[in-house]
Amino acid sequence: MNRITYTRLSIMMFVQFFIWGGWYVTLGTFLGNNLGANDGQIGMAFSTQSWGAIIAPFIVGLIADRYFNAERILGIIHIIGAILMFQMAKADVFQSFYPYALIYMILYMPTLALVNSVAFRQMDDPSRDFSKIRVWGTIGWIVAGLVISFVFSWDSPVSIKEGMLKNTFLMVAVASAALGLFSFTLPSTPPVVSRDKRSSIGDILGLDALNLLKDRNFLIFFVSSVLICIPLAFYYQNTNPFLSEIGVSNPTGKMTIGQMSEVLFMLLLPVFLKRFGIKITLLIGMVAWALRYVLFAYGNADELVFMLLIGIGLHGICYDFFFVSGQIFTDSKAGEKFKSSAQGLITLATYGLGMLIGFWIAGQISTAYVTGDEHNWKMIWYYPGVFALIVLVVFSILFKNEEVSYE
Numbered sequence: 001m002n003r004i005t006y007t008r009l010s011i012m013m014f015v016q017f018f019i020w021g022g023w024y025v026t027l028g029t030f031l032g033n034n035l036g037a038n039d040g041q042i043g044m045a046f047s048t049q050s051w052g053a054i055i056a057p058f059i060v061g062l063i064a065d066r067y068f069n070a071e072r073i074l075g076i077i078h079i080i081g082a083i084l085m086f087q088m089a090k091a092d093v094f095q096s097f098y099p100y101a102l103i104y105m106i107l108y109m110p111t112l113a114l115v116n117s118v119a120f121r122q123m124d125d126p127s128r129d130f131s132k133i134r135v136w137g138t139i140g141w142i143v144a145g146l147v148i149s150f151v152f153s154w155d156s157p158v159s160i161k162e163g164m165l166k167n168t169f170l171m172v173a174v175a176s177a178a179l180g181l182f183s184f185t186l187p188s189t190p191p192v193v194s195r196d197k198r199s200s201i202g203d204i205l206g207l208d209a210l211n212l213l214k215d216r217n218f219l220i221f222f223v224s225s226v227l228i229c230i231p232l233a234f235y236y237q238n239t240n241p242f243l244s245e246i247g248v249s250n251p252t253g254k255m256t257i258g259q260m261s262e263v264l265f266m267l268l269l270p271v272f273l274k275r276f277g278i279k280i281t282l283l284i285g286m287v288a289w290a291l292r293y294v295l296f297a298y299g300n301a302d303e304l305v306f307m308l309l310i311g312i313g314l315h316g317i318c319y320d321f322f323f324v325s326g327q328i329f330t331d332s333k334a335g336e337k338f339k340s341s342a343q344g345l346i347t348l349a350t351y352g353l354g355m356l357i358g359f360w361i362a363g364q365i366s367t368a369y370v371t372g373d374e375h376n377w378k379m380i381w382y383y384p385g386v387f388a389l390i391v392l393v394v395f396s397i398l399f400k401n402e403e404v405s406y407e
Helices: 003-021 027-034 039-046 048-064 070-090 094-120 126-151 157-161 164-183 201-205 207-214 216-246 251-298 305-313 315-368 377-398
Strands: none
Touching: 003 094, 003 126, 003 164, 027 039, 027 157, 027 164, 027 216, 039 048, 039 094, 039 216, 039 315, 048 094, 048 315, 070 094, 070 164, 094 126, 126 251, 157 164, 207 216, 207 315, 216 251, 216 315, 216 377, 251 305, 251 315, 251 377, 305 315, 315 377
């Protein structure tokens, strides 16, 4: 892959995740403060990601993979996304905001597969090249948070009261339109599946990989993956409103510590897998989930703010050591025949089913512990912490360690 192609693909990844990080992190704070949404409605808004993850395989499998070049459909989706983002910025009540958010995420989630498809098709050695390009996506997410907090201060208490967080949608609309136009200049990535080839619903959703559930270890991992997404949903949905409500300055910028740690622990992951094995690595990830919520429950915006920052910094361990190592474990169990379908199945189960349940539960619990405009955050954070601990204990007892390839 030449330098020009590398640069173009890196820009694509940077803007792709700048778009997601530019509005999704502050969504709960915006909805609660500017649209008067309750916690249940905020949970509904976040669950649009899950509905998008459930529907995405149909868009990619039935349309993108057989009828259109990936870079062209990527461009069209992001241009439509820019229009939807503009409409979300104009919404003044949750009822008018939600339909645009739902349509947007149904369209956005397939673009995660499309940017990967465009990137992989240009690589001579994906195992060597992909991480160098994908890391620019994480950098894009980080830059979005830093811009919101430290360049424009849209998440400061004064700016939130003035409704400045709506500008995040306008910023993302501009970025989305730019990526949409830029996508048409990306390397040609034509369909690889014949439009005459028939694909069943099971093929598209990866259901042929259900045979892997006959393996006891994989079944335990699969169920644990779905369940651990419930604490994950609490983090995505509640962290920014929590930090803003208790008075932490520049909350969105501080949350980028999580993405920074994600880059670091991604580099350390192969070392842990080789030295400790898959079981211990997965358990470390689950311990981090439980520890994070203890830190959130007892930290504050003053002398104990370091506890909150450590909790955010644990994101790299939480995500990389469980979800990324889990993808590696899934790949090792699937074999050549089921590699793609197994990854599709685990994505559908976690980001689809698991987080859909998680966002609903997070909304219900947050609603139960709110009085007026203030939440009892200590009680709210107990729930995901205890739940992660229960999953950890059950997993540690039932899952048997085994050798996996970490390359």
